[in-house]
Amino acid sequence: MSPQDVLPFPPTPSASIAGRTMQESVYESRVQPRRLPEGAPNILIVLIDDAGPGLPSTFGGEVRTDTLTRVHSGGIGFNRFHTTAMCSPSRASFLTGRNHHRIGNGQIAELANDWDGYAGEIPKSSALAADVLRNYGYATAAFGKWHNTPAIETTAAGPFHNWPTGVGFEYFYGFLAGEASQYEPNLVRNTTSVLPPRSAEEGYHLSEDLADDAIGWLHRHSALQPDKPFYMYWASGCLHGPHHVMKEWADKYAGKFDDGWDAYRERVYHRAKEMGWIPENAQLTPRDAALSAWADVPEDERPFQRRLMEVAAGFAEHVDVQVGRIVDEIEAMGYGDNTLMFYIWGDNGSSGEGQNGTISELLAQNGIPTTTDMHVKALDELGGLDALGSPKTDNQYHAGWAWAGSTPYKGMKLLASHLGGTRNPMVVRWPARIAPDATPRSQFHHCNDLVPTIYEVLGITPPRVVNGIPQDPIDGVSLAYTFDDPTAQGRLHTQYFEILGSRAIYHDGWMASAFGPRAPWVPGMPPGIREWTPDQDVWELYDLDHDWSQANDLADQMPDKLAQMREMFAMEAARNSVYPIGGGLWVPFMHPELRISTPYREWDFTGDITRMPEFCAPALGNRANTVTIEAQVPDRANGVLYALGSGSGGLTCYVDDGYLCYEYNLFIVMRTKIRSAERVPAGRATIEVETAYAEPRPGGPLDITVKVDGVGFASGRVPVSAPLLFTANDCLDIGTCLGSPVALDYYDRAPFPFNGHIEKVNVRYTS
Structure with a gap:
């Protein structure tokens, strides 16, 4: 088969000959050339x-x-x-x-x-x-x-x-x-x-x-x-x-x-x-x-770790x-x-x-410290160890x-x-x-x-x-x-590796490695991560042809070989746009405020917007904001007004038998629930949910105020907020909760659609 340098292939020309009239023309069906070998798998x-x-x-x-x-x-x-x-x-x-x-x-x-x-x-x-x-x-x-x-x-x-x-x-x-x-x-x-x-x-x-x-x-x-x-x-x-x-x-x-x-x-x-x-x-x-070590795990925590x-x-x-x-x-x-x-x-x-074992695995990505006891206690509300693996948890071992x-x-x-x-x-x-x-x-x-x-x-x-x-x-x-x-002689001679500052270079049976600035199993922000540079790292050297598992570090014995391998890594890094080393750390550990988000500061939604991925939705859980809902509310109304995230982490505002409710679900281990003392009156209503930082820092406490027609209906404080995001794949839904139910209180009624009519929703950042 001859090489095809340019794709797509050009159109196959007609095999027919067009004359002035159909009687003077010659018709023959064009045959598409075969591009693949016979028996292509x-x-x-x-x-x-x-x-x-x-x-x-x-x-x-x-x-x-x-x-x-x-x-x-x-x-x-x-x-x-x-x-x-x-x-x-x-x-x-x-x-x-x-x-x-x-x-x-x-x-x-x-x-x-x-x-x-x-x-x-x-x-x-x-x-x-x-x-x-x-x-x-x-x-x-x-x-x-x-x-x-x-x-x-x-x-x-x-x-x-x-x-x-x-x-x-x-x-x-x-x-x-x-x-x-x-x-x-x-x-x-x-x-x-x-x-x-x-x-x-x-x-x-x-x-x-x-x-x-x-x-x-x-x-x-x-x-x-x-x-x-x-x-x-x-x-x-x-x-x-x-x-x-x-x-x-x-x-x-x-x-x-x-x-x-x-x-x-x-x-x-x-x-x-x-x-x-x-x-x-x-x-x-x-x-x-x-x-x-397993021996370090307290006996009363082992059933949790085994079940994971x-x-x-x-x-x-x-x-x-x-x-x-x-x-x-x-x-x-x-x-x-x-x-x-x-x-x-x-x-x-x-x-x-999953670090120390978790019932909500994005706790680690948000850098929120917890204890195993917190996870085990939260499980009790969900049905104990049998809840692991179920829709009610986001566990990881x-x-x-x-x-x-x-x-x-x-x-x-x-x-x-x-x-x-x-x-x-x-x-x-x-x-x-x-x-x-x-x-x-x-x-x-x-x-x-x-x-x-x-x-x-x-x-x-x-x-x-x-x-x-x-x-x-x-x-x-x-x-x-x-x-x-x-037993054929290998043909791949050189390959570099780099993720989050952890890196290595392979060449003809040798590998030089630098562990990098963080151990993924250690919770929280790695100490000194903002000041880390790759120059601080200690490199190791392995003869992989004789040391299958990188068990014997030869760096001290063979400094010249290590220097050669490090130079090779530098060249591969330059050739492949690896610089700056550790560039993947920039957002999650050094500048979480730069996480990917929309350029907007204000949104106007109709009441039927659903399945808006969290990365593209308003950051209701970690930005000061006001959500304003214009709705027709029936007597003793029920249903979700909006929900962001999932049962493993998210926030939601809903009506339960006429009472206005708000929940901030901090990755299952901590739930802040706010419920009005009075029912929302039937008829047209303007519902506002105001979120403000009590302390201006990522993960800081949030003050929540819920109003109906300008009158305070409920308020409360979220003691810890999610600094990064709630989920990787769930969404913002208006008027329903189509994904994993954020609140346990409507878990058995999910998706719990609002039984009134939402005319419009305005969301705007207030700082």
């Missing part, structure tokens, strides 16, 4: 979220992953495959074949900033493989977590050029943000916001819904365009927080983790060796001094079963033999963002379990310096082309290698121009050379 990419190598039973872990095992048994596995250590960066790299900073994804999309490497938008000069394959004749579809659209562009108004359907996918069903409730997600189909097809009480779960929709798309594909191969990207919201799964799945693991994370690591380490997944000389790295892991394990097994349903359908439809499947267990390592899930490595998610954050198992199956082989592929590879692998398999030359825009070079190296030869 279908392609399926499955990406699990926040899942470390020490979890799946396929490789020695204790979470049952029958589908992963089945795909591995029918294909090959890669035990030195690497990600970036963070969600959006890995996904951008997977989908484009470029390094994450080069394409503006040095940080998650929601915390982007103005530096090129951290801008949060994939440039059109780095077209996704989906766009290229679509031009060549593939049917393309994406499902699940996206997390590569600028947060400010995620409303129903778009713009849509950075949504999946704007970058090469002909169909998308899933969520645009970095995480979602598995029971009440804010979903998108193509460019339209949609509600889940049923409620949690009716058995809804997002992982199952994503599998259902993918299977439905396969059926339509087979019926409507069977001559085309398909390219499907299926990216679950599991195992990212919140850890949501039905009780029966969590109960499968009851008692299995009773001896804690230290013992778990020992078991998995030995089993992974016995299975040949890690080499015999691999060492089990020690626990960081700042991370609690049981829920996570059930959640992970459940998503693997959903992947199995898709694989089953592909095989039943006759596609199995010629489908090239990449099953990647994690876009980064296991996440320690203790960072000790994330460390266990990263066995045998030191790190976890957000640490680009150590392999626990970046080394993720990948299995590849293609029965028509790859013979099953249990020998692990141990060549060093990276997530930017998937795209060039696909291009090599299909004989596609990366285009120089796509949609009129000159293209950046592909950074990845095809790993197709390993398909038939497990």
Whole structure:
């Protein structure tokens, strides 16, 4: 196949010859040229979220992953495959074949900033493989977590050029943000916001819904365009927080983790060796001094910590079963033999963002300190430990379990310096082309290698121009050379890593690493973070060819080699727009006031506005503001006037039997409830909710005043506010609460629509 430097392909000219009349003309149907080689495979990419190598039973872990095992048994596995250590960066790299900073994804999309490497938008000069394959004749579809659209562009108004359907996918069903409730997600189909097809009480779960929709798309594909191969990207919201799964799945693991994370690591380490997944000389790295040992956990807190892991394990097994349903359908439809499947267990390592174990995982992102006792006491109101994994909590396990899930490595998610954050198992199956082989592929590879692998398999030359825009070079190296030869010499020689100041450089078997300014498992603001510079960091040096898990630091013994590696990192950083080092820290730790938000200071809404993503909505919970509602109120009215956020954190104003109510739900652990002493009179009313800082500082207390027709009806003080945001994926709703119910008091009545009529709502910032 000849190289095609410019996409899209030019139109196919007519094969007919037009004369002056139809009688003088020659008619012949034009034949569209074939762009793909005969027998081009279908392609399926499955990406699990926040899942470390020490979890799946396929490789020695204790979470049952029958589908992963089945795909591995029918294909090959890669035990030195690497990600970036963070969600959006890995996904951008997977989908484009470029390094994450080069394409503006040095940080998650929601915390982007103005530096090129951290801008949060994939440039059109780095077209996704989906766009290229679509031009060549593939049917393309994406499902699940996206997390590569600028947060400010995620409303129903778009713009849509950075949504999946704007970058090469002909169909998308899933969520645009970095995480979602598995029971009440804010979903998108193509460019339209949609509600889940049923409620949690009716058995809804997002992982199952994503599998259902993918299977439905396969059926339509087979019926409507069977001559085309398909390219499907299926990216679950599991195992990212919140850890949501039905009780029966969590109960499968009851008692299995009773001896804690230290013992778990020992078991998995030995089993992974016995299975040949890690080499015999691999060492089990020690626990960081700042991370609690299981023996340090008080006996009365252990049931909470155990149950968190049981829920996570059930959640992970459940998503693997959903992947199995898709694989089953592909095989039943006759596609199995010629489908090239990449099953990647994690876009980064296991996440320690649950820190000390939490019932509301965005507490950590907001830097709000809590105690385990606060979480356990809040659970009592929700039904005790059985509420973990349910719609009433947004739980995530203790960072000790994330460390266990990263066995045998030191790190976890957000640490680009150590392999626990970046080394993720990948299995590849293609029965028509790859013979099953249990020998692990141990060549060093990276997530930017998937795209060039696909291009090599299909004989596609990366285009120089796509949609009129000159293209950046592909950074990845095809790993197709390993398909038939497990001992082939590795072809990826150099790869840098950087996330939040944590960084590393790999070159020909060596890795130099700098831990960076923060340990993700330590709650609160890292001391000295505002004054930190990369010059303060101590670098480590590892001979990875002889030290599988970064157990032996050679920096003191080989200063010249370390200096050489550091210089190489500096060059790669300059070439890939990594500077300033730690640029991803700018918003979340140094300038939270610069978090992405709309440019507006005042809004006028009609009463039917719903599903406005929180990042694009008025910041009602952490800006001084006044909400003014013009409404027709029935006698003894009921229903939500507005709600922002979710049951795991948010605020709401509603009417209950005529009484005006306000609740500020600080991530479940603290609820401020304000209720009027009198009912709102029936008839036309102007309701005002005034929010003012009692102390002008992020997270400071808020004074709330509720008025009806200018008369004070209720007031109260919120002692602690959320400095950053309530949710990653929930929304502002007016006149109803369509997502997760913010207030427990109307949980059983959700979505609890207002039974009057809201004429208009004005929101304005007052400072």
